[in-house]
Amino acid sequence: MKNGRIALQTTFFATLVLLTCSALFSLAYAAPKAQMLKPFASLSDESKQCAACHKEQNPALYQQWGRSKHYGANIGCFECHQADPNDADAIKHEGFDIAVIVSPKDCGQCHNKEVEEFAASHHAKAGQIIGSLDNFLAEAVEGQLSFNGQSPAAVSGCWQCHGAEVKVLANGDLDPTTWPNTGIGRLNPDGSVGACSACHQRHEFSMVQARRPEACGKCHLGPDHPQKEIYEESKHGINFFANVEHMNLGSAKWIVGEDYDAAPTCATCHMSATRELPLTHDVGARISWTLRPAISEKVDAKAIAQGKQVKPWEERRADMKNVCSACHTSGxxxxFYTQFDNLVVLYNEKFARPGKSMMDLLTKNEMLTEVQFDEEIEWTWFYLWHHEGRRARHGAAMMAPDYVQWHGMFEVAERFYVEMVPQYLEVVEKAEHAGxxxxxxxxxxLLDEILSRPEHAWFSGKEPADIKQKRQEAQKAFKQRYQSESK
Known part of the structure; x- marks a missing residue:
C-alpha cells in the first residue's frame, strides 16, 4: 500500500511539474493582451481645428478619414499626431506641437497588442539591411552617394519597402532621403521600429484594403520574391479574384470557415484568426522554413544557434496547418507539406550547398577579390539563390507550379551547369596560372566531388544504364505520340 501511495505521489508530482513547465512555456509565447477600446464621447477641440483646415486644404485626406473607424470613434488628427515639444521630430504647427510621423509607438497607445506582436516579427527587422548585398547593390553598384550622401536607388528602391532610418535635419525638417517612407521596418525618430501605414494605408486604415493580397504586393513581388505573382497563379489566388464579392472582407472577426470560405489571402494564412487561433501581427508565427537565404533552414535554426528561445518551427507549422484545415483534410x-519539404531539400542539396561551398572555397583561397560583384561568377551565384532559387521555393510554398519549374528550378539548373560550373573553372584556371x-x-x-554525386550523374556522363534507358524509351514514346498526332 505504501509503495502504491509513493508511486501515486510520484506520478502526481511528475504531472504537476510537467503542467507547470507547460504553463511557463506557454507564458513565454503568450500573446499580449489587447486593451478594450471605447470611442471618445466627442471629437477633441484640437482635432476639430485640424479637420476644419484639412477639409479645405487636403479634401481627399479628410474624406478618407471620414470613412475610417477612427472617425466613428472620434479619433482625429491630434490624437495621433500630437507630440511632446522635446520629441526629436516635434514641430510647431498652427499653435500645436505635432509630429508628421505617426509611429508604432503612437499607434500602440491604443493598439498595444498589435504593436507588441509586430515588434517581435521579421517585419520589424526589415530596416536592418545596411551591410546586406542588396543594399550594396543599391548604394554602390547601381547608384552613387549623390543625394545628401545617399544613393537615390536605395532611397526610392530598397528603403521604401524595408524602411529607412528617418533623420531630422538641423532646422527641424525631415531629411528627404529618409522621408516620405512607409517601409515596414522603418526606424523612427522616437526610437520605435516599423510603419503601421505600410499595410494600413492612410487615412482610412481599412481592414478590407489590408486583407487584400495587393497590400502585401507592394513589396512581395518581382524577380527575387514574387509572392504576389505566385499567389495569382495559385488556385488560392484564382478563387479569390473569381469570388472576391464572397470574401466578407469587412467582417470584424473574419474567421476562415465561418465568415468566408471562397479563398485565403496572405492575411488569412499568416495573420488572421481561425476557429482555434487568434489574429496575430507576427507574420512569421506560422512559417516553418525560411526561404530567403541561399540555403533554406528551419525558421528557428538561427535563434537556436544563438542560444535564444523562440517558438519552435514545429509549432509554427502546426498553426499553419490549423489554417489549412478550414478547407483541407489532414491527408x-x-x-502538401511533404511535397514542399522535398522541393526545398532538393534545391538545398543539389544546388545551394554545392554552390555555396564552391564560392566559399574560392573566397577562402583568395581566388576572388574582396569587392563584391566585380566578377561574373558572383553575379551568377547571386541570381541562382537570390532570384531563381527563391522563386522555386516560394512557388512550392504557395502552390504555383510554373514558378517551381520554369521560373525556378529550370533556371537554377541552367545557371548552375551552364554558367556557374564553367565560370568556376575559369577562376580556378586563372589562379593556377597565377601560381x-x-x-x-x-x-x-571539390568540383569533381560535387559532380560525381548521383544527382549530377546526367551531367558527368555517369548516369546508370537502366535509368538512362528508361528515360530514352519514354522520350521515344513521347516523340512518336506527338508525331502521330501531327499527321
Whole structure:
C-alpha cells in the first residue's frame, strides 16, 4: 500500500511539474493582451481645428478619414499626431506641437497588442539591411552617394519597402532621403521600429484594403520574391479574384470557415484568426522554413544557434496547418507539406550547398577579390539563390507550379551547369596560372566531388544504364505520340 501511495505521489508530482513547465512555456509565447477600446464621447477641440483646415486644404485626406473607424470613434488628427515639444521630430504647427510621423509607438497607445506582436516579427527587422548585398547593390553598384550622401536607388528602391532610418535635419525638417517612407521596418525618430501605414494605408486604415493580397504586393513581388505573382497563379489566388464579392472582407472577426470560405489571402494564412487561433501581427508565427537565404533552414535554426528561445518551427507549422484545415483534410495537408519539404531539400542539396561551398572555397583561397560583384561568377551565384532559387521555393510554398519549374528550378539548373560550373573553372584556371597550384587543385577536387554525386550523374556522363534507358524509351514514346498526332 505504501509503495502504491509513493508511486501515486510520484506520478502526481511528475504531472504537476510537467503542467507547470507547460504553463511557463506557454507564458513565454503568450500573446499580449489587447486593451478594450471605447470611442471618445466627442471629437477633441484640437482635432476639430485640424479637420476644419484639412477639409479645405487636403479634401481627399479628410474624406478618407471620414470613412475610417477612427472617425466613428472620434479619433482625429491630434490624437495621433500630437507630440511632446522635446520629441526629436516635434514641430510647431498652427499653435500645436505635432509630429508628421505617426509611429508604432503612437499607434500602440491604443493598439498595444498589435504593436507588441509586430515588434517581435521579421517585419520589424526589415530596416536592418545596411551591410546586406542588396543594399550594396543599391548604394554602390547601381547608384552613387549623390543625394545628401545617399544613393537615390536605395532611397526610392530598397528603403521604401524595408524602411529607412528617418533623420531630422538641423532646422527641424525631415531629411528627404529618409522621408516620405512607409517601409515596414522603418526606424523612427522616437526610437520605435516599423510603419503601421505600410499595410494600413492612410487615412482610412481599412481592414478590407489590408486583407487584400495587393497590400502585401507592394513589396512581395518581382524577380527575387514574387509572392504576389505566385499567389495569382495559385488556385488560392484564382478563387479569390473569381469570388472576391464572397470574401466578407469587412467582417470584424473574419474567421476562415465561418465568415468566408471562397479563398485565403496572405492575411488569412499568416495573420488572421481561425476557429482555434487568434489574429496575430507576427507574420512569421506560422512559417516553418525560411526561404530567403541561399540555403533554406528551419525558421528557428538561427535563434537556436544563438542560444535564444523562440517558438519552435514545429509549432509554427502546426498553426499553419490549423489554417489549412478550414478547407483541407489532414491527408491533403500532410501530403502538401511533404511535397514542399522535398522541393526545398532538393534545391538545398543539389544546388545551394554545392554552390555555396564552391564560392566559399574560392573566397577562402583568395581566388576572388574582396569587392563584391566585380566578377561574373558572383553575379551568377547571386541570381541562382537570390532570384531563381527563391522563386522555386516560394512557388512550392504557395502552390504555383510554373514558378517551381520554369521560373525556378529550370533556371537554377541552367545557371548552375551552364554558367556557374564553367565560370568556376575559369577562376580556378586563372589562379593556377597565377601560381596558386595547391589552391587550384583543392578547388578542382571539390568540383569533381560535387559532380560525381548521383544527382549530377546526367551531367558527368555517369548516369546508370537502366535509368538512362528508361528515360530514352519514354522520350521515344513521347516523340512518336506527338508525331502521330501531327499527321
Amino acid at each position: 491533403w495537408i500532410e501530403n 596558386k597550384k595547391e589552391q587550384a587543385a583543392e578547388a578542382r577536387k
